[in-house]
Amino acid sequence: MTYHRPLQLNQALELAAMGARVLAGGTDILPALQGRDLTGTVLDLTAVTGLRGITESAKRYRIGATTRWSDVIAADLPAAFDALKQAAHEVGSVQIQNSGTVAGNIVNASPAADGVPALLVLDADVELSGANSKRLIPLAEFITGVRRTALLPGEIVTALEISKSATSGVSAFQKLGARKYLVISIAMVAVRLVLHNGRIEQAAVAVGACSPVARRLTGFEAALRGLNVAQPSAWRAALQADITARLDPIDDIRANVGYRINAVAELIDQAIAAAAQEGE
Numbered sequence: 001m002t003y004h005r006p007l008q009l010n011q012a013l014e015l016a017a018m019g020a021r022v023l024a025g026g027t028d029i030l031p032a033l034q035g036r037d038l039t040g041t042v043l044d045l046t047a048v049t050g051l052r053g054i055t056e057s058a059k060r061y062r063i064g065a066t067t068r069w070s071d072v073i074a075a076d077l078p079a080a081f082d083a084l085k086q087a088a089h090e091v092g093s094v095q096i097q098n099s100g101t102v103a104g105n106i107v108n109a110s111p112a113a114d115g116v117p118a119l120l121v122l123d124a125d126v127e128l129s130g131a132n133s134k135r136l137i138p139l140a141e142f143i144t145g146v147r148r149t150a151l152l153p154g155e156i157v158t159a160l161e162i163s164k165s166a167t168s169g170v171s172a173f174q175k176l177g178a179r180k181y182l183v184i185s186i187a188m189v190a191v192r193l194v195l196h197n198g199r200i201e202q203a204a205v206a207v208g209a210c211s212p213v214a215r216r217l218t219g220f221e222a223a224l225r226g227l228n229v230a231q232p233s234a235w236r237a238a239l240q241a242d243i244t245a246r247l248d249p250i251d252d253i254r255a256n257v258g259y260r261i262n263a264v265a266e267l268i269d270q271a272i273a274a275a276a277q278e279g280e
Contacts, residue, residue: 001037005044009051009129009158015043017131017154024066027092027100028108043156051158061167063160065103069115070094072102079278083171083190083271084118090175090188091115103157109143109213116143116214117190117206118173123166127159128152136161143213169194169202172274174267177254185209186255187263191271193229195279200224205268210249210260217242217268229276232269239265 004020006012016022020043023029030038045051045066052066054075061077069088077085091097091105091114105115106126119139126142128135131154139160142150151157171192177183187209194202203224208214223238249260 001039002041003044004042005047007047007049009048010131012043012045012048012156013129013131013154015041016156019153022107022156024101024104025068025096025099027096028104028110045156059164061162061164063102063162065101065157065159067102069097069100069102069105073097078167079170080122080167080192081171082275082278083121083173083192084115086173087114087118087175087188087190090173102160106139106143106160107149107151107157109145109147109149111146111212111214112185112188112209113214114175114185114188114208117188117208118171119160119162120206120214120216121171121190121192121204122162123204125161125163126157127161128155129158130155134158140216146212166192166204170275170279172271172278174271174274176263176267184254187249187260187267189264189267189271191268191275193224193272193275193279195229195276198228198230200227200229205271207243207247207264207268210247210264212248215246217246219245220268229272232272236265239268 004015020041023042023044051064053064055062069091072088073085091100105113124139125136126139169192173190175188176186190206192204193200203221205217205221206214220239220242224235227234243264249257251257
């Protein structure tokens with residue numbers, strides 16, 4: 001193995017262009033080796049200046065690629081980020097949260113990645129940088145399938161960006177697993193609501209671990225507008241319809257399709273109630 005830990009982004013991009021394997025926290029890559037040696041040319045991003053931390057500008061929040069989940073938990077952010085903070089607490093143990101990165105969570109492209117639904121309800125964009133290029137694409141377009149992304153050869157994720165227009169309101173995250181802690185999700189949801197006098201003015205709802213990629217329930221979001229947040233019976237039919245239309249759960253060792261569908265509906269009700277309580 002040839003190991004590189006550059007200090008400057010241009011150095012990292014040059015190595016990426018030559019095909020180096022990118023490593024950030026290593027909390028996904030190393031367990032996947034199952035005891036085998038890491039081989040080839042490895043590019044460790046953790047020392048690159050400017051890639052770690054959350055910054056705020058007049059129009060956007062920027063989450064650097066090597067920002068740890070523990071950094072998210074500690075950050076002073078609006079209530080719209082509460083779902084992301086709650087998801088951060090679910091990313092493995094505290095040791096994993098201190099090593100695992102936000103960008104690594106999305107690049108790994110697991111259907112059960114805890115951070116993705118919470119980032120989807122924030123309309124997060126992914127910044128992709130190459131040696132001679134930079135582009136910004138929606139997170140919903142970045143993850144294209146199980147363990148597949150829109151990264152081109154030589155590109156690395158350098159940040160996630162969130163427009164301040166998507167940071168209004170309150171949010172909540174709910175996850176169901178076979179046990180309370182250190183578990184892969186059976187289903188998980190994130191909700192962001194803008195409320196006025198107990199009614200829903202805007203809604204964003206995303207579901208993970210129930211499709212090849214986490215998905216927004218856009219039809220259900222539209223149906224929620226104008227409804228009383230304390231009356232879940234008013235949205236039950238719309239929720240079931242959009243779950244059927246938008247999700248594609250599977251039977252596996254953790255749960256069957258029917259259980260997952262029922263769990264999603266219950267988790268969404270719980271997340272809406274939790275978010276509404278924070279908005280009171």
